[in-house]
Amino acid sequence: MKHPTISLPRLIGHRGLSSQAPENSLSAVRAAHQAGIDWVELDIQLLGDGTPVIWHDLDVSRCSDGRGSLRRYDWSQACTLDTGSWFGDHFSGERMASLEAMLALVVKLDMGINLELKVNKGRDPIALVKSVLPRLMQVLSPQRLIVSSFNQVALAHARQYADASQLALGALFGSVPGDWHYQCQAMDAFSVHVHWPRLKRPQAQAIAQAGYPLICYTVNDPSAFAPRWGWGVTSVISDDPTRFKIPIT
Template identity: 30%
Template sequence: MQHHTTAFLPLGLFAGALVSGSALADATPLEQQLKDLESFQVIAHRGASGHAPESSMAALELAHAWGVDYLELDIQMTSDGELVAFHDDTLERTSNGEGHINDHTLAELKDLDAGSWFNEENPELADDTFAGAEILTLEEVFNRFGQDARYYLETKSPELNPGVEEALVRRLEAYDMIDTGRVLIQSFDQESLLKIHDLNASIPLIQLVWYYPDENNDERLVEWTGVTPGPDEITDADFQAVADYAVGLGTNYLYDGEPVITEDFVEQAQENNLAVHVYTVNDADEMQHLLDWGVNGLFTDYADRLIELTE
């Protein structure tokens, strides 16, 4: 079940997909996925992570049952080369483990309890079945949802996960997730995205950006990795440089409660063939505000709230 608003982008977005209205019936699944990015996407941030432990099977099952457009997960590598869905570089916040996730084997990670922390932090949402939740491998996620879901996967901290791009592309090809239009790959690390692009140019990519005030001049916004100038200084050429390899931009909306992007920024990105996905929006009024701007998708811990607004 898909939930779309009526806000559509100018025709010609993702022209590379070469899909016109009349040709849509003959569109490949990958072309259809790119076409769908022109309308609004509900992106379940680490699953239904406002309701269940983030990146757990319970959180993914719930979001999937609601009919979200994408299940969003961060992909990291174990010391023995397995791919797992886990956000932080270290284990302490969302498990009873210690240290860097990449220093542990899959077997060591599987022994951890990645659910009880949620019950302790959210007593009103606590559920005994969350206790003992396992850190999931990417294969477990694919084996559970297969072609019935779309996946929005982040190459997380590539400098700590050397080889993650090759391993990820291999898994995506093995599970036939690319030509079937099932996956987007996102990263803050431009080099990581370009590696993915070199390995398989068919995979649609999302360049993540984070805008915040320059520490030497808080009137001026800068981008965390320097992949673009700040929103006040960004040009069509800057957007086009991203559109050379990516189909979209994933951006924050607020920094310290203050907006860092405007409706004009969204429109300019779209005019340069980039979808705009905003992370991580949990407040219904903020969701509605961004919907009114015509953004192409929102990452949220509460996909149920967003679906209510977009139905």
């Protein structure tokens, strides 16, 4: 089945422009846009009351002034957290981004998202998909969205929700498994996402030859990564894409 016509840029901001602003924040996405980056990678989870929020960790301690697991918070409690001061005084008072607020910003700025369904330990992948997918697809065009995950249940349920012509799915791996092609075919994946230090040249070439865009994460050393562009890599996800001396788009 034909996939959405997605024109991926060479460089994608990791959790926004996370070298310059708190990760997964509205400020980080604004910073990416100001730097000329028009695609960002973000993480999505559910609070304890089912509210979808842009957040990576299982708990809130690393990136806020709060403590405890994300699932212990409802939206009203999450809104009291300062999610910016840990990064710098300039971001004091930054609040956790809801999915609705992030989507509104992305649409306003005409950006694209690689949204990772983050299924941390003890969380329900199906509940996450049911909450997130309808909202995503109502707001974003298929050409501006890739949904990825390490969790096979989440990806399988996402594919049941929308076929390949409506929703691009990214198969997210640490190391490329031996059955990567089978997994991609099973979910009718659009792209393959790999932790770049673990990627081998024959794997990269096989992925490219099979017709999948190859996206490498999280690339913060342009010189070390440089030879891999010749392996058939489509895009890289970086904390600071501005360090790369290649066109962003």
